Amino acid sequence: MIVVAIDTSAAASVALVDGERLIADRTEFAARRHVEFVGPALAEVLAEGRAEGLVPDAVVVGIGPGPFTGLRAGIAAGIGAALGIGVPVHGVVSHDALALRALADTAATGAATTVTIATDARRREVYATTYSGLDDAGLPVPASGPAALFPADLAECRPARRVGRGFALYRDVLGDPEDEDPNALDPTAAWLARLAHRALSSGRALRGTEPLYLREPDAKPSARRETLLS
Secondary structure, three states: OEEEEEEOOOOEEEEEEEOOEEEEEEEEOOOOOHHHHHHHHHHHHHHHHHHOOOOOOEEEEEOOOOOHHHHHHHHHHHHHHHHHHOOOEEEEOHHHHHHHHHHOOHHHHOOOOOEEEEEEEEOOEEEEEEEEEEOOOOOEEEEEEEEEEOHHHHHOOOOOOEEOHHHHHOHHHHOOOOOOOHHHHOOOHHHHHHHHHHHHHOOOOOEOOOOOOOOOOOOOOOHHHHHHHO
16 A cells, blocks of 8 residues: 655654555654645655656545644645545554554564653643554554653653653653654654554554644634634
8 A cells, every 4th residue: 555644743754655665755853844844845755656656545644642733734734635636534643653663673672562652742741652562453552641741740650661752852850762763753754654554454444634632722812812703
């Protein structure tokens, strides 16, 4: 299955896979202008696919958890791309992609199968999800979360395997992340696409594109503006 994926829950990332083989990807880990990055990156990735005669069977978007503005940029781009190509669009929890990367080689390495993903939630918090391993389709199994937590609250859970930028930001409280590679700190579209391929190929249903917001957006209309608009 050929899948194009977009994730803007943290980094800005676009990728195309054929099965689990990565065809093309573009990721900007320091991105703060997701809208400006995603459009050109998507065009480049699709062009590389066309050069190999590949047309996506599906579009998937990361639905978070993540900040309000960042998530909207990727989801809107994915919906537009799916309409343009004429294929379905699905949502994938962004933490699931980071968990899949961490758990993909557990059978070969003997690493612990329980892993906690923590990403930057801003406001001195982290978004955290714990996974108990992979199911029979090779998909991560959530055990708890996602939730927005203060680092000290997550530390009380004593995560055995620590993956994600949340651990890098609050290592004094949470301990170091097990992998400092940027691809192990933020969800990326390549792993989002691989996860979607596994799910769809095994007949699993994916989510819709409803964003996974765990908090209200930072910017809200004033009470007076709400009154005027009502």
